[in-house]
Amino acid sequence: MNILVTGAAGFIGFHVCKRLLDEGNQVLGFDNFNSYYDSNLKKNRIKELINVYDKNGTLFDFIEGDLVNLFDLKKVFSKDRYLNSRISVVIHLAAQAGVRYSIENPAAYVQSNLVGFCNIIEISKENNVNHFFYASSSSVYGGNKKLPFEEDDRVDKPISLYAATKKSNELIAYTYSHLFKLPTTGLRFFTVYGPWGRPDMALFKFTDSIMRNKPIRVFNHGNMLRDFTYIDDVVASIISLIKKSVKNKNYLTNKTDESFDKVPYKVFNIGNSSPTKLTDYIKSIERNLGKKAEIILDEMQPGDVEATYSDTNSLEEYINFRPNTSIEKGIEEFIKWFLDYYGYS
Numbered sequence: 001m002n003i004l005v006t007g008a009a010g011f012i013g014f015h016v017c018k019r020l021l022d023e024g025n026q027v028l029g030f031d032n033f034n035s036y037y038d039s040n041l042k043k044n045r046i047k048e049l050i051n052v053y054d055k056n057g058t059l060f061d062f063i064e065g066d067l068v069n070l071f072d073l074k075k076v077f078s079k080d081r082y083l084n085s086r087i088s089v090v091i092h093l094a095a096q097a098g099v100r101y102s103i104e105n106p107a108a109y110v111q112s113n114l115v116g117f118c119n120i121i122e123i124s125k126e127n128n129v130n131h132f133f134y135a136s137s138s139s140v141y142g143g144n145k146k147l148p149f150e151e152d153d154r155v156d157k158p159i160s161l162y163a164a165t166k167k168s169n170e171l172i173a174y175t176y177s178h179l180f181k182l183p184t185t186g187l188r189f190f191t192v193y194g195p196w197g198r199p200d201m202a203l204f205k206f207t208d209s210i211m212r213n214k215p216i217r218v219f220n221h222g223n224m225l226r227d228f229t230y231i232d233d234v235v236a237s238i239i240s241l242i243k244k245s246v247k248n249k250n251y252l253t254n255k256t257d258e259s260f261d262k263v264p265y266k267v268f269n270i271g272n273s274s275p276t277k278l279t280d281y282i283k284s285i286e287r288n289l290g291k292k293a294e295i296i297l298d299e300m301q302p303g304d305v306e307a308t309y310s311d312t313n314s315l316e317e318y319i320n321f322r323p324n325t326s327i328e329k330g331i332e333e334f335i336k337w338f339l340d341y342y343g344y345s
């Protein structure tokens, strides 16, 4: 298959590209290397993909470009320019991520997650792609108190602009599935972590601070539950969803309401369905580093939620797999990578 991965230099995009290439697909990556976090880490992810896979220039190609710029997107779809034949599947992962930053810089979210999303889905439709996958987020569940979160729960009360943009993406995707019969799948990721992870996320920040003998800030006095999901499980879910969905001629929404029946639209929770206390997560980091953290307990941050917990029955029913890597194993893998990448070992 010829597959476009947007956000290929990002954490999840990098791992998805790697696995798609391992399985012999042709992959075109797209990313703007923005400076939301260390762009060298993003460039090194792409270098890693090129080093491993682009020995003869056939399997992996990459375009540096911005979703907001239609000229850049047209390059992606210009016929036979990058891959040997047309792009059949789009995995749209590029976005402005992060809940807290959406309070500081709302414009970045409007541009990448709303304007950019409309641009990429429209051009995907114009180019008759077979299937459009896109990243949504567990943050669409907002402050919902009913746990675990199920795909059919009401999600119309987002508590951050980030969450609102992700919910908007689902609505826009539904419209395209309805109007143009473009098969779309929304992926509601639950706190993804692992090697090559994001510097703005807790695991990376805590590990980095502990190694530099700096204190760590723990919000809501540590009273947080997160459904941490290991990257390999996320990638395995995406790969299975692609294989199953592209073959499935009868790709219909997983909602039960009959009025939805003829729309090729689905949304899946991609989570570990086993929430961990933030304090236990920190203990596991300490154990793996053999070093204690200096903890500063802090208030809850605006836009944040106390608990996330995914129901993954829909995913399991559909692809016969659910994320299941233990926190201990996942943190061990992250820390091995971190110590090696940053020259501690």
Ligand SMILES: NC(=O)c1ccc[n+]([C@@H]2O[C@H](COP(=O)([O-])OP(=O)(O)OC[C@H]3O[C@@H](n4cnc5c(N)ncnc54)[C@H](O)[C@@H]3O)[C@@H](O)[C@H]2O)c1
Pocket: 006, 007, 008, 009, 010, 011, 012, 013, 030, 031, 032, 033, 034, 042, 065, 066, 067, 068, 092, 093, 094, 095, 096, 097, 098, 111, 112, 116, 135, 136, 137, 138, 188, 189, 190, 191, 192, 193, 198
């Ligand atoms: N990591 C998680 O825990 C998590 C949880 C829920 C949802 N998500 C979503 O999954 C997707 C991937 O997340 P990630 O953790 O890999 O984040 P990431 O920030 O590492 O990756 C996103 C990539 O998109 C690129 N990008 C952003 N705006 C762009 C634009 N306008 N044009 C081109 N490229 C652009 C960035 O440079 C970055 O490399 C995002 O949509 C994110 O919102 C992630």
